[in-house]
Amino acid sequence: MSADFLYLVEVILNGLMAGVMYSLVALGFVLIFKASGIFNYAQGVMALFAALTLVGIQTGQIPFAHLINAIFGTNVHHFGWQVPTLLAIAITVGVMVLFAILVERYVLHHLINQEPIILFMATIGLAYFMEGFGDIMWGSEIKTLDVGLPSGGSRWLEDYTLGWVAEGERYYGMYLDKLDMVASLVAIVLVVSLTIFSQYTKTGRALRAVADDHQAALSVGISLRTIWVIVWAIAGFVALVAGIMWGAKSGVQFSLSLIALKALPVLMLGGFTSIPGAIIGGLIIGVGEKVFEYSIGPLIGGATENWFAYVLALMFLVFRPQGLFGEKIIERV
Amino acid sequence: MFYRESGDFKKTYQKDSQTFPIKFDRWRYYFVMLVAFIVIPMFLTDYTANAVMIPFLVWAIAALGLNILVGYCGQLSLGTGGFMAVGAYSTYKLMTSFPGMDMISVIVLSGLITAVVGALFGLPSLRIKGFYLAVATLAAQFFLVWLLNKVPWFYNYSASGQISAPQRELFGIVITGPHATPVAAYLFCLIFAVGLAWVARNLTRGRMGRSWMAIRDMDIAAEIIGVNPLMAKLSAFAVSSFFIGISGALLFSVYLGAAEVTEAFSINVSFAVLFMVIIGGLGSIFGSFVGAAFMVLMPVLLKNILVGGLGWPTDLAAHFEFIIVGGLILIFLIVEPHGLAQMARVLKEKLRLWPFPH
Numbered sequence: 001m002s003a004d005f006l007y008l009v010e011v012i013l014n015g016l017m018a019g020v021m022y023s024l025v026a027l028g029f030v031l032i033f034k035a036s037g038i039f040n041y042a043q044g045v046m047a048l049f050a051a052l053t054l055v056g057i058q059t060g061q062i063p064f065a066h067l068i069n070a071i072f073g074t075n076v077h078h079f080g081w082q083v084p085t086l087l088a089i090a091i092t093v094g095v096m097v098l099f100a101i102l103v104e105r106y107v108l109h110h111l112i113n114q115e116p117i118i119l120f121m122a123t124i125g126l127a128y129f130m131e132g133f134g135d136i137m138w139g140s141e142i143k144t145l146d147v148g149l150p151s152g153g154s155r156w157l158e159d160y161t162l163g164w165v166a167e168g169e170r171y172y173g174m175y176l177d178k179l180d181m182v183a184s185l186v187a188i189v190l191v192v193s194l195t196i197f198s199q200y201t202k203t204g205r206a207l208r209a210v211a212d213d214h215q216a217a218l219s220v221g222i223s224l225r226t227i228w229v230i231v232w233a234i235a236g237f238v239a240l241v242a243g244i245m246w247g248a249k250s251g252v253q254f255s256l257s258l259i260a261l262k263a264l265p266v267l268m269l270g271g272f273t274s275i276p277g278a279i280i281g282g283l284i285i286g287v288g289e290k291v292f293e294y295s296i297g298p299l300i301g302g303a304t305e306n307w308f309a310y311v312l313a314l315m316f317l318v319f320r321p322q323g324l325f326g327e328k329i330i331e332r333v
Numbered sequence: 334m335f336y337r338e339s340g341d342f343k344k345t346y347q348k349d350s351q352t353f354p355i356k357f358d359r360w361r362y363y364f365v366m367l368v369a370f371i372v373i374p375m376f377l378t379d380y381t382a383n384a385v386m387i388p389f390l391v392w393a394i395a396a397l398g399l400n401i402l403v404g405y406c407g408q409l410s411l412g413t414g415g416f417m418a419v420g421a422y423s424t425y426k427l428m429t430s431f432p433g434m435d436m437i438s439v440i441v442l443s444g445l446i447t448a449v450v451g452a453l454f455g456l457p458s459l460r461i462k463g464f465y466l467a468v469a470t471l472a473a474q475f476f477l478v479w480l481l482n483k484v485p486w487f488y489n490y491s492a493s494g495q496i497s498a499p500q501r502e503l504f505g506i507v508i509t510g511p512h513a514t515p516v517a518a519y520l521f522c523l524i525f526a527v528g529l530a531w532v533a534r535n536l537t538r539g540r541m542g543r544s545w546m547a548i549r550d551m552d553i554a555a556e557i558i559g560v561n562p563l564m565a566k567l568s569a570f571a572v573s574s575f576f577i578g579i580s581g582a583l584l585f586s587v588y589l590g591a592a593e594v595t596e597a598f599s600i601n602v603s604f605a606v607l608f609m610v611i612i613g614g615l616g617s618i619f620g621s622f623v624g625a626a627f628m629v630l631m632p633v634l635l636k637n638i639l640v641g642g643l644g645w646p647t648d649l650a651a652h653f654e655f656i657i658v659g660g661l662i663l664i665f666l667i668v669e670p671h672g673l674a675q676m677a678r679v680l681k682e683k684l685r686l687w688p689f690p691h
């Protein structure tokens with residue numbers, strides 16, 4: 001096999017795994033959109049907030065330390081203890097559930113029956129609020145997240161693939177990040193368990209009923225408010241997983257919240273209402289943008305990853321307005 | 334008592350369909366114009382011009398433009414930052430390529446160029462609707478910013494990738510560049526803001542505006558009664574982009590003086606303008622101005638209170654600004670989803686009945 005071909009394979013594999021990371025974020029969007037028809041722009045910030053909380057609890061930071069110092073003139077930073085990773089994750093899940101309850105009670109409950117665009121704007125407001133709140137609570141400096149996930153390239157794979165190329169060619173083996181592989185595994189587990197949850201449990205059935213028709217669900221005795229809390233809590237959990245993966249990859253910082261923007265074209269491609277669509281859309285975008293950058297990027301100045309996904313999704317939508325797996329749009333007057 | 338139509342007899346159709354049918358409103362309008370054109374320039378300092386008045390006018394124009402698209406035509410757009418960048422770069426290219434051209438034509442031409450670009454990115458709106466369209470307009474945002482950053486021709490091959498406005502005069506008065514006085518810059522922006530508001534008001538109550546609103550309320554029904562969706566949507570995109578392009582041109586040439594595309598016209602700009610429109614009120618000219626005033630004044634106030642008054646570190650104040658902006662948006666949407674303009678409307682209704690509300 002030639003080195004060029006192997007390099008292309010490497011680009012595609014890396015694209016697939018980047019796509020999985022996008023899908024992780026897109027998944028949270030789909031869950032909330034299906035259950036409540038809300039396009040939750042705050043999903044990316046939720047991932048940032050969850051990751052910040054996890055790091056903060058793990059390293060024993062004092063919440064609002066910066067604010068306390070500014071008001072009282074003290075100089076406090078840490079409690080001075082380390083919380084074990086699993087316990088910290090459990091507490092963070094608790095925080096996200098609490099967050100879901102608060103959002104439902106103080107925001108969504110008051111916005112029932114509003115137009116979708118108003119709800120969308122509300123989630124943008126929520127995103128701004130959480131961004132500032134997270135920064136005040138845990139500080140805005142870049143933090144490293146260490147939950148014991150492996151990182152770095154896989155040496156074994158590099159050595160193994162080195163043997164595929166004829167002697168004398170310049171090739172150093174295939175580089176795949178271990179963290180990306182773990183993320184792919186986690187994403188698969190997450191999707192399978194979410195599918196099982198929504199297909200085979202009572203709550204899952206209620207979720208699907210709400211997604212189908214709010215009023216019909218209400219009439220058979222399903223509490224919309226409970227369902228919304230559950231959905232937002234699950235989306236918070238998905239955000240935590242995405243936050244852990246992205247945080248371990250590139251540090252916990254503000255740019256983490258921008259992954260929401262990366263997930264949007266994934267959603268458009270896959271359709272807002274389909275979980276498998278989110279996954280496949282993510283894979284297409286991931287591979288497409290890496291291959292485009294590798295093959296055409298150098299010709300037009302590089303850094304095409306910023307917009308390629310959007311333009312691809314845009315061109316795609318012109319031919320299929322509801323995305324790959326979205327429900328067919330039926331319009332009535 | 335004084336705020337009602339009765340007694341104010343209109344004898345021509347023209348008078349009957351005027352913008353301000355109530356006498357009090359007309360006088361208030363003349364009063365506002367008087368204050369804006371004569372009183373404010375007398376008391377304008379460097380700080381008030383650069384921190385408050387000029388940004389307010391520039392953002393108000395952008396909000397007007399976005400309001401036409403989102404509020405009147407119902408097409409959600411997140412590409413405002415990209416379109417403003419097109420306006421700014423067109424101004425730069427026109428100013429440097431044709432040094433003799435007067436500033437008003439430069440700015441209007443930049444608006445026209447942006448209108449063409451906007452109509453082009455509005456084409457998908459014929460197939461895509463709702464949130465799908467909102468995300469599709471993000472393609473415009475990212476693609477335009479990338480293009481303006483990558484092609485050196487747009488910034489005249491300058492090494493820093495920045496564009497900076499050369500000095501230009503209008504009727505012998507310097508309005509751009511470092512030697513411009515704040516009063517000249519303010520008045521220049523004010524003329525555009527007032528003129529465009531007048532255009533917007535008269536477009537939205539005419540045939541074109543009615544076809545936009547029909548499309549917004551239900552596009553299929555509008556199509557059935559004979560509104561051409563292609564014309565309505567594309568004209569909304571073009572007019573909206575024209576306004577936004579002029580706003581970007583003024584932002585760059587008069588207000589900032591120099592700009593870097595990834596910084597000055599990022600996605601945050603798109604969101605900020607959308608917030609102005611929502612807070613001010615969808616589908617309201619007055620609301621666009623109020624929303625812009627709110628979004629410009631609030632950070633200035635907060636900064637003065639938190640940093641100047643309480644002595645907090647600036648980064649903490651910046652975080653609080655995020656919380657307050659986010660919180661206010663939530664509160665506004667919960668209390669009054671139709672924005673400040675609706676509050677003004679309710680107040681007007683009350684005033685009409687005062688002092689006998691029953």
